[in-house]
Amino acid sequence: MALGAPALLLLLLLLLPLRAAGCPGACRCYSATVECGALRLRVVPLGIPPGTQTLFLQDNNIARLEPGALAPLAALHRLYLHNNSLRALEAGAFRAQPRLLELALTSNRLRSLRSGAFAGLAQLRVLYLAGNQLARLLDFTFLHLPRLQELHLQENSIELLEDQALAGLSSLALLDLSRNQLGTISREALQPLASLQVLRLTENPWRCDCALHWLGAWIKEGGQRLLTSRDRKIMCAEPPRLALQSLLDVSHSSLICIPPSVHVQPLELTANLGEDLRVACQASGYPQPLVTWRKVPQPREGRPRAQAQLEGGALGLGGHSASDTGSGMLFLSNITLAHAGKYECEASNAGGAARVPFRLLVNASLQQPQQPAQPPPPAARPAGREPRPEVGSMAFRALGLATQTAIAAAIALLALTALLLVAMICRRRRRRKKARGPPGEGALFVNDYSDGPCTFAQLEELRDERGHEMFVINRSKPLFAEGPAEAPADCGPAEGAGPGLGLRVPPPVAYEIHC
Numbered sequence: 267m268a269l270g271a272p273a274l275l276l277l278l279l280l281l282l283p284l285r286a287a288g289c290p291g292a293c294r295c296y297s298a299t300v301e302c303g304a305l306r307l308r309v310v311p312l313g314i315p316p317g318t319q320t321l322f323l324q325d326n327n328i329a330r331l332e333p334g335a336l337a338p339l340a341a342l343h344r345l346y347l348h349n350n351s352l353r354a355l356e357a358g359a360f361r362a363q364p365r366l367l368e369l370a371l372t373s374n375r376l377r378s379l380r381s382g383a384f385a386g387l388a389q390l391r392v393l394y395l396a397g398n399q400l401a402r403l404l405d406f407t408f409l410h411l412p413r414l415q416e417l418h419l420q421e422n423s424i425e426l427l428e429d430q431a432l433a434g435l436s437s438l439a440l441l442d443l444s445r446n447q448l449g450t451i452s453r454e455a456l457q458p459l460a461s462l463q464v465l466r467l468t469e470n471p472w473r474c475d476c477a478l479h480w481l482g483a484w485i486k487e488g489g490q491r492l493l494t495s496r497d498r499k500i501m502c503a504e505p506p507r508l509a510l511q512s513l514l515d516v517s518h519s520s521l522i523c524i525p526p527s528v529h530v531q532p533l534e535l536t537a538n539l540g541e542d543l544r545v546a547c548q549a550s551g552y553p554q555p556l557v558t559w560r561k562v563p564q565p566r567e568g569r570p571r572a573q574a575q576l577e578g579g580a581l582g583l584g585g586h587s588a589s590d591t592g593s594g595m596l597f598l599s600n601i602t603l604a605h606a607g608k609y610e611c612e613a614s615n616a617g618g619a620a621r622v623p624f625r626l627l628v629n630a631s632l633q634q635p636q637q638p639a640q641p642p643p644p645a646a647r648p649a650g651r652e653p654r655p656e657v658g659s660m661a662f663r664a665l666g667l668a669t670q671t672a673i674a675a676a677i678a679l680l681a682l683t684a685l686l687l688v689a690m691i692c693r694r695r696r697r698r699k700k701a702r703g704p705p706g707e708g709a710l711f712v713n714d715y716s717d718g719p720c721t722f723a724q725l726e727e728l729r730d731e732r733g734h735e736m737f738v739i740n741r742s743k744p745l746f747a748e749g750p751a752e753a754p755a756d757c758g759p760a761e762g763a764g765p766g767l768g769l770r771v772p773p774p775v776a777y778e779i780h781c
Contacts, residue, residue: 289315293314298317304325345363358385363387364386371393375398393416395422403427403428415437431455449473462492465489468501472513473505500512500514533623534626536628547559559612561608601628
């Protein structure tokens with residue numbers, strides 16, 4: 267049947283690329299298809315016709331889907347964003363595409379998938395996420411994809427697949443987890459996949475221990491119908507004695523686990539207000555245990571456990587939680603009274619779990635107001651000088667280490683200065699005595715009433731009003747004849763004095779030396 271000229275013209279217009287004003291520059295538009303691949307685009311171009319059903323944006327430099335960039339494209343059925351630079355997907359990034367059937371995000375730079383990233387895609391059938399940098403698939407990541415049939419996750423770095431990561435995928439027929447970093451996978455992770463027909467698990471560093479008992483038994487009992495002959499070769503990477511052996515060839519008795527043991531030292535610690543604290547929890551076992559710190563609530567609180575963050579895997583306490591393998595560090599900064607209490611370090615692996623308690627006491631003495639010290643009598647300290655804290659007192663302990671050291675050094679310097687001053691005075695007195703020569707006229711007094719050698723300072727203090735000097739006479743050399751002695755009027759008898767020893771000078775000028 268020959269077509270008329272008007273009909274032929276209309277057909278040619280439909281077959282030619284649309285260069286209408288509704289097509290973005292440099293893109294090619296055909297009916298309901300827009301092709302903008304390999305144009306070095308950094309963002310989704312503006313001006314894409316609202317009725318577009320297939321959009322090609324592959325091989326560009328798009329690093330982020332701007333909010334609302336896809337909002338006008340509610341009729342999209344297929345979106346191809348592979349070979350771009352996407353680093354993250356915002357929650358609800360595709361909420362405006364309820365009719366989307368196929369989404370290709372292969373070979374981007376995605377490191378994680380946020381909860382809600384695929385919200386609104388209730389009709390999605392195929393999702394390509396291969397060739398990214400995904401390391402962990404967290405619980406409920408794909409919860410909003412009830413009709414998804416194919417999920418391609420190969421060639422990532424996935425090392426952890428949480429038990430509920432695939433929850434909601436009841437229609438999934440194909441799951442590709444090959445060429446990742448999976449060491450183990452739980453039976454619970456695959457339980458939601460009621461419609462699964464193809465499972466690919468090859469080229470992962472499988473750890474053949476007790477946690478994979480179920481997988482070997484499942485494959486032998488009927489799971490092999492989901493695996494091709496190649497996929498059944500699940501090769502062990504560790505332990506070393508089982509390396510390069512197929513899981514199906516390893517006996518169940520060889521798939522062993524060592525339950526964890528935990529060590530915390532010390533088990534109780536007292537910290538001061540405002541300090542930082544780190545407590546290490548060491549765990550051993552096979553496979554390497556997962557270590558978690560928790561703060562145990564008081565019974566009266568009735569609240570769930572607040573978990574502590576770790577360091578090195580370790581961060582700090584603050585109502586958050588984190589985990590690490592092998593060892594965990596409880597890190598508390600700027601300690602307050604709220605940090606006091608009982609903590610618990612838990613280590614768990616496929617072989618079991620172990621816990622060790624730790625108690626933190628907080629010294630609240632620095633928080634209590636200090637009682638003002640009673641000032642000593644005025645004669646006890648020089649005017650205008652504050653009393654120094656005594657070493658060992660609470661006020662002294664409250665000072666910093668540098669301040670305590672400075673006070674101790676000052677006290678030592680003062681004591682040294684006093685000793686030097688006494689030594690200088692004694693030396694000066696000794697020189698004056700040598701220069702004085704033999705005694706001249708004056709009142710001489712000899713007395714056996716003495717408690718020991720007299721110092722020059724004591725002799726100086728015993729001068730009389732007229733300046734008479736007093737000297738200690740050498741007792742071994744008698745100078746006076748024996749006779750009745752007249753004791754001074756203001757003194758009693760000299761203790762230990764001989765009966766015949768005395769002075770032949772008038773009593774008013776006699777002096778007694780007490781040393």
